[in-house]
Amino acid sequence: MELSDWELVQKCQSGEMSAFEDLVSRYYQKVYMVILGLLRNRDDAMEVAQETFFRAYRKIKSFQGGSSFYTWLYRIAVNIAIDTQRRQKRNPLDFRETMDEVLEEQNEVAKDPFSDRLVQAINDLTPEHKAVIVLRTLEGLSYKDIGEILGCSEGTVMSRLHYARKKLQSKLGGFL
Amino acid sequence: MKNCDSTRESLGAWLDGELDRAESEAVRAHLEGCAACKEEQRQLEKLQVALKSVLDSEASRIAFPPFWSSVQQRITEKSAWREDLVDWLRSVFSGPRIAWAIPAVILLLLGVLSGDSLVSGFRSFGQRNNFASVESIDAYGRNVALLREDETKTTVIWLYQNQEGEDESTTETRPSF
Amino acid sequence: MSQRLKQGLLFSSLTFFVAAYLRAAENSPQTVSVKIETILASNQSGEFDSRLKALEKQLRVLKYRSYRLLNEESKNVPSQGSASFEIPGGRSLIVWPQDFRNQQVALKVRLQGGQKPLLDTTIRLPNKGNFILGGPPHDGGVLVLSISANVQ
Numbered sequence: 001m002e003l004s005d006w007e008l009v010q011k012c013q014s015g016e017m018s019a020f021e022d023l024v025s026r027y028y029q030k031v032y033m034v035i036l037g038l039l040r041n042r043d044d045a046m047e048v049a050q051e052t053f054f055r056a057y058r059k060i061k062s063f064q065g066g067s068s069f070y071t072w073l074y075r076i077a078v079n080i081a082i083d084t085q086r087r088q089k090r091n092p093l094d095f096r097e098t099m100d101e102v103l104e105e106q107n108e109v110a111k112d113p114f115s116d117r118l119v120q121a122i123n124d125l126t127p128e129h130k131a132v133i134v135l136r137t138l139e140g141l142s143y144k145d146i147g148e149i150l151g152c153s154e155g156t157v158m159s160r161l162h163y164a165r166k167k168l169q170s171k172l173g174g175f176l
Numbered sequence: 177m178k179n180c181d182s183t184r185e186s187l188g189a190w191l192d193g194e195l196d197r198a199e200s201e202a203v204r205a206h207l208e209g210c211a212a213c214k215e216e217q218r219q220l221e222k223l224q225v226a227l228k229s230v231l232d233s234e235a236s237r238i239a240f241p242p243f244w245s246s247v248q249q250r251i252t253e254k255s256a257w258r259e260d261l262v263d264w265l266r267s268v269f270s271g272p273r274i275a276w277a278i279p280a281v282i283l284l285l286l287g288v289l290s291g292d293s294l295v296s297g298f299r300s301f302g303q304r305n306n307f308a309s310v311e312s313i314d315a316y317g318r319n320v321a322l323l324r325e326d327e328t329k330t331t332v333i334w335l336y337q338n339q340e341g342e343d344e345s346t347t348e349t350r351p352s353f
Numbered sequence: 354m355s356q357r358l359k360q361g362l363l364f365s366s367l368t369f370f371v372a373a374y375l376r377a378a379e380n381s382p383q384t385v386s387v388k389i390e391t392i393l394a395s396n397q398s399g400e401f402d403s404r405l406k407a408l409e410k411q412l413r414v415l416k417y418r419s420y421r422l423l424n425e426e427s428k429n430v431p432s433q434g435s436a437s438f439e440i441p442g443g444r445s446l447i448v449w450p451q452d453f454r455n456q457q458v459a460l461k462v463r464l465q466g467g468q469k470p471l472l473d474t475t476i477r478l479p480n481k482g483n484f485i486l487g488g489p490p491h492d493g494g495v496l497v498l499s500i501s502a503n504v505q
Contacts, residue, residue, distance in 0.1 A: 021244060024240075024243075024244055024247060025240050025244070025416045028238065028240065028243050028244075029235040029236065029238050029396070030235065032235065032238055033231060033234065033235045036234075046238075046243075049243070050243065050246045050247050050250060051250070053247045054247055054250040054251060057247075057251055114226070115226070115229075115230060118226055118227070118230055119230060122227075122230070133227065134231060136192065137224065137227045137228050137231055138228070138231050138232070138235065142194070143189075143192070143194050154194075158188075158189050158194065161188055161189075161192075162185065162188050162189075165188050165220060165223060168223060168227075169219060169220070169223060172223070176219040176222050176223055229493065232396060232397065232493065233490070233493045233494070235396070236394075236395050236396045236397075236417065236493070236494050236495065237488075237490055237495055239415060239416075239487070239488065239495075240414075240415060240416035240417075241414055241415065241416075306479060306482045306483065307479065307482075308476050308477060308478045308479065308482060308484050309476070309477045310474060310475070310476050310477075311459070311475040311476065311477060312473070312474065312475045313472070313473070313474045313475075314472070314473045314474070315471070315472050316470055316471065316472070316473075318471070318472070320472065323414075325410070325411050325414045325485075326414070327410050328410055328411055330411045330483065330484060330485060331476065331484040331485070332411075332414070332415075332484070332485040332486075332487065333472070333474060333484065333485070333486045333487070334487050334488045335464070335471060335472050335486070335487070335488035335489065336488060337488075337490065
């Protein structure tokens with residue numbers, strides 16, 4: 001019987017490291033993907049993802065269960081990512097090179113022009129637009145939760161998603 | 177009654193289940209009679225499936241053991257609970273409750289020490305049935321993680337994908353542990 | 354040379370060669386049976402392939418949601434020889450047995466992507482034991498290889 005996030009949090013709060021390990025295993029990939037959307041560089045995203053869980057561990061006793069655990073967690077992640085973004089200036093081309101490597105590995109045997117184009121199109125979105133796409137697609141979060149995480153209104157989430165999807169559609173043209 | 181422009185504006189939110197009942201019904205009614213908007217719906221749905229596949233695939237590459245190991249390392253290095261212990265000790269020994277504080281401190285220290293070994297237990301090896309020793313490893317500039325599974329002591333070698341371009345002369349290997 | 358001496362020399366040289374042969378047989382086994390199980394680990398479903406039951410504890414630590422056996426192949430590799438195994442995604446795994454000592458078999462293993470080497474390792478395994486090599490992306494997940502060796 002799988003424990004709920006809140007049950008695991010309570011176990012963490014009483015010092016059970018294994019409960020924290022379970023929480024990390026549930027969310028580490030998704031947290032990484034959200035941050036990758038904001039930072040566009042894998043090494044930085046990995047660094048920030050690990051820092052996110054470290055800070056969550058430090059602050060776990062202060063989590064009261066008011067919001068869901070994952071929105072609390074993603075908020076930590078987004079705040080660190082935004083701080084990191086402010087401290088760094090990254091050339092957008094860096095990420096494109098990284099994604100090209102990803103594509104090369106992914107499409108080793110058969111070339112898949114559709115995935116190729118889709119990945120580049122996601123790449124071209126601004127961090128704010130990519131973040132909403134990732135949070136909605138990977139986690140299926142409600143607009144309310146996404147707004148809470150990114151610090152914006154539901155209306156803003158809706159219009160960012162609409163814009164991002166329109167952009168992706170226009171780049172994918174006849175593939176859809 | 178919705179027109180095409182207004183329907184298409186709301187189509188994403190409709191597919192996400194974010195519209196209220198009245199709006200949702202208006203979109204549904206329009207779609208029933210409009211082939212062009214129905215096509216738009218089909219494209220959006222296809223986009224959603226493709227996005228999920230690409231993002232899931234990227235996310236699933238991140239292996240858990242080295243990630244968890246790095247998080248643990250941050251926790252032990254930054255010694256959060258040791259700092260809390262020091263703070264607590266300071267507060268205890270500055271107060272009048274020293275008599276019961278001493279056995280409590282002993283118990284707490286034992287807890288801290290065994291917690292320590294639990295955390296570092298991930299890295300301790302014993303001579304068990306599947307223990308293997310890695311005599312050499314060369315990942316040609318890629319990051320690689322070397323782990324041992326706790327119960328059976330099985331060796332796991334994890335190869336990461338290359339971050340930098342092929343023609344760079346040096347690749348910084350970021351430690352995972 | 355006296356008869357006695359000749360016999361003595363013959364006997365001791367025979368003993369020497371037999372001992373040397375036995376020691377060599379322990380250090381360089383005649384054949385090593387190498388088995389590669391190619392597994393696809395992903396989060397796309399929650400299914401655990403029942404054929405991987407024996408590896409369950411080892412695989413669970415990787416924390417993927419599903420594990421599927423794609424291929425299992427065994428080859429008898431002569432000592433001083435090598436064997437190549439095809440791995441999905443245009444890759445291959447080459448194994449060279451090195452030696453056999455104290456019930457442990459040393460293998461040199463190379464993972465290649467096309468003609469490009471991705472990883473070389475020399476590892477000393479208990480006889481009939483295995484190790485795991487994982488990470489290359491494939492089909493929405495990652496490949497995990499279980500490499501085991503059995504000295505006959």
